[in-house]
Amino acid sequence: MSPPKMPDLSTSTKHKYVKLGYQYLVNNFLTLLLIPILAYTALELFRMGPEEILNHLNSLNFNLLHILCSSFLIIFVSTVYFMSKPRTIYLVDYSCFKPPVTCRVPFATFMEHSRLNLIDSPKSVEFQMRILERSGLGEETCLPPAIHYIPPTPTMDAARSEAELVIFTAMDDLFKKTGLKPKDIDILIVNCSLFSPTPSLSAMIINKYKLRSNIKSLNLSGMGCSASLISVDVARDLLQVHPNSNAVIVSTEIITPNYYQGKERAMLLPNCLFRMGAAAILLSNRRSDRWRAKYNLCHLVRTHRGAEDKSYYCVYEQEDDESHVGINLNKDLMAIAGEALKSNITTIGPLVLPASEQLLFLTSLIGRKIFNAKWKPYIPDFKMALEHFCIHAGGRAVIDELQKSLQLSAEHVEASRMTLHRFGNTSSSSLWYELSYIEAKGKMKRGDRVWQIAFGSGFKCNSAVWKSNRTIKTPTEGPWSDCIDRYPVFIPEVVKL
Amino acid sequence: MPRLQEEGSGPVHGFWMSTVGSARPTETGTVHQPTGLDLAMKLHYIKSVYIYSAETTRDLTVMHVKETFFTVLDQISWITGRLRRRDSGRPFIKCNDCGTRVVESQCDLTVDEWLCAPDRSVDESLVYHQPIGPELAYSPLIYIQMTRFKCGGLAIGFSWAHIIGDPHSLSHFFNLWTRALAGEQIYFPKTSDLERCFQNPNSTGKEPVSIKRVDPVGDLWVAPSNSKMTTYSFNILSGIIWKCIAKSRGEPEPVTITIIRSDPNGLKPRVVRNSQMISSVHVDFSVAEAKLEEIVKAIGKATDERSEINKIGESDDGALDFVVYGAKLTFVDMSEVGFYDAKVKDTSPRSVYCNVQGIGDDGEVVVLPAAVEEEMVVTVTLPEDEIEKVKWELKKCGLIKALINGE
Secondary structure, eight states: OOOOTTTHHSSHHHHHHHHHHHHHHHHHHHHHHHHHHHHHHHHHHHHHHHHHHHHHHHTOOOOOHHHHHHHHHHHHHHHHHHHHSSSOOOOEEEEEOOOGGGGGGHHHHHHHHHHTTTTTTTHHHHHHHHHHHHSOOOOTTTTOGGGGSOOOOOOOHHHHHHHHHHHHHHHHHHHHHOOOOOGGEEEEEEESSSSOOOOHHHHHHHHHHHHOOTTTEEEEEEEEEHHHHHHHHHHHHHHSSSSOOEEEEEEOOOEEEEEEEEOOHHHHHHHHHOOOEEEEEEEOOOOGGTOOOOOOEEEEEEEEOTHHHHHSOOOOOOOTTSOEEEEEEOOOHHHHHHHHHHHHHHHHHHHHHHHHHHHHHHHHHHHHTTTOTSOOOOOOOGGGTTEEEEOSSHHHHHHHHHHHHTOTTTTTHHHHHHHHHOOOOOOOOGGHHHHHHHHHTOOTTOOOEEEEEEEEETTTEEEEEESSSOOSSSSSTTTTTTGGGGGOOOSSSSSSO | OOSSSOSSSSOOOOEEEEEOOOOOOOOOOOHHHHOOOHHHHOEEEEEEEEEEEEEHTTTTOHHHHHHHHHHHHOOOOOSSSEEEEEESEEEEEEEOOOEEEEEEESSSSSSSHHOOOOOGGGGGGGGGOBBBBBSEEEEGSEEEEEOOOOTEEEEEEEEETTTTTOOOHHHHHHHHHHHHHHTOOOOOOOOOGGGGOOOTTOOOOOOOSSSSEEEOOOOOOOOSSSSEEEEESSSSSSSSHHHHHHHOSSSOOOOEEEEEOOOOOOSOOSSSSOOEEEEEEEEOOOTTTHHHHHHHHHHHHHHEOOHHHHHHGGGGGGGGOEETTTTEEEOOOOOOOOGGGGGTTOOOEEEEEEEEOOOOOOOEEEEEEEESSTOOOEEEEHHHHHHHHHHHHHHHSOOEEEETOOO
16 A cells, blocks of 8 residues: 655656556445455356246245335335435536726836826835736736726726626626526626625616516625635525526626725735626526536535634725725735635545545545654645636736645646736636636536635635536637637746836 | 926816727837937927817717727837837837827817917817926827817817827828728738838938937937927918018028928828928028019929938937927928818818927928818917017018907
């Protein structure tokens, strides 16, 4: 049996075969156990011969009552099983908002505006330049029209205009793709963390599309960049209770009212990274949607670290000394994200990992606790269980950190890095841009599993595992349709401005 | 931020600034190299205003205007770049898609009230102008001002750095904008560096007189002038203004003038560049005494000095600073420029104004087409102390009847 220190030695071919053998043995344990039993039974039957078998059956004294009761029992147990099984949640389709070219913000424009807006704080401008150079963003990310003014004009009207633009465009596109009629929407969930007007954004959608009066609508605000998966979780629970229903989820972040106008460096960081974006997703529990749905929801795990002060305060909205409101990002953010991820993995690991990996992880855990704490912790190989990864494009550091923690290759994090480059950090909708990238590249095959991981203020780590229902054919329509041929691009460590 | 226009004191106010650029990103590392002729013009700026009536532009929103600029600038994104200097000091344009500045403002008058003033220099307040510098890397090359009149009319004013191109180029650029606004597909061909050189078969090899070297201005590209310049304009034909100016100046008479007009053998299709013909006229007689026919004949024999200017502009690897407009009394012929082809909803602008910023001490006269065919608009820019005498001379010839200000 191979020692738990496997990852160090896996480069050697001999060990590779040993590892393969071990995985095959453990993962197919039950099948392998069944084979000798079947073989023995078959041999016995052949040995006994047909008359002896018939004699054995007759001696059991079956009569009509026994047979009827047994059949009813079998039918009853099957019915209970099928009724109590949770409904499968289908992701029929989704659409992502593609910003108009008039909202484009090249690096040079961002820096020039920054200089003019922060004319008295050259050090803050210098800081922003350094952040932008290393951010991993490209020249095509977009900010809403109000932010293009010098100084920005973040009125409530402008915020509503941005909300209408991004949400209605995404929803129109979703209706077109799925043939969904607005009157058929049963559940509507909108998540937008930092803009929460009255009436709510979900009310705005109901008003625009004239949705039904008995619609179940929800508006989640303040829940950060991981709110999209929270919405999916709520939709899933609602769809368990309401049969034959569908749910539309709208995930977005409205930039206009939240552009920091002060000069504190820790609070200028979001200005450099957050960009316009939105996604509209159609979920359903109807059997009839089984054929056309793109994905099934397999697992969804939510982890909240808010009980710890350190985690609670690491992404904190506050006023600076000049009463400008902004989001303060703590220096420990990466470490806290790493811990939140560990918590989440501990729960989702057993649900997705094959038995072989779980056994190794368990052995390593026991070994570290009992024998020697210095043993290197075994990082389960998630690549065995999942084909695609969508890591929230929170920033270059987040993606780097996760790539290291989960031991992923550059190809696995390509969707996240390229989304960060093309669209910036679009907050809760970034997972959907990344999924769209994978589809646009033609990599999504039937049966593939996707793991979406999102982090957000609180501090939360939410993840979802979807299974692809069909092979997605390219070329696809979507936000990547006009630029997918240029990707992947090489993103240098530092871009010289 | 220092501004040349007064805020809030006139009927034009507001000034909301934003930026427009190109729709698609330019490849990193792209640069645009100005020619010697471009560099020779760097201290000058072209200011141009197009005024449209309310019926034409009442429904035209700011967003619509900006979107159309994105479409046009996409084809010619180098003009949205920023200047840098090479180690040798030679300026070049880094094509970083930084964009052109757009200024939105309001005017308390209607278009008709605005166009009442016969002195069209009021149009200067419809152009937002800032010189390039003191930081080259953060100075836009183009400023676009959109002024909404009380009646719903719109004025679009350009401040265009002459290093990019000549008035023809600016007019062509804006004409393309109007075509894009109407929904046409537009196309701007790319210029290769070879096409932008000037070969003059009649080159005399002499030093060009239409250009004057000035003291280094560093990175603030403002043409130094020792006299305060003022501008007047009125509706008459030009040509005898030289005589009037000569009469009013007395000794020494301006016996050499510069004529700037479009190149009759210009490249088609049009691109954005400095291709204006800069020629010089020198006479041996006294202009004040001479007959008009002799003066006009001398003007016809003007010698093209472009290739010499190009050479001088290149000297010292483009690090020197020059003045062309106003180095000698300059006459700019823009009568062939298609300003009124800039049609919105198939309607030409009510009025077009065009002048140059940064004129040297000898003064400048610009002849523009007017909205009415066969009519001309003439703008005269001279030192303040000369302008009254010249006005008197022009009145004596019967060319101007009366002016609203000053009489």
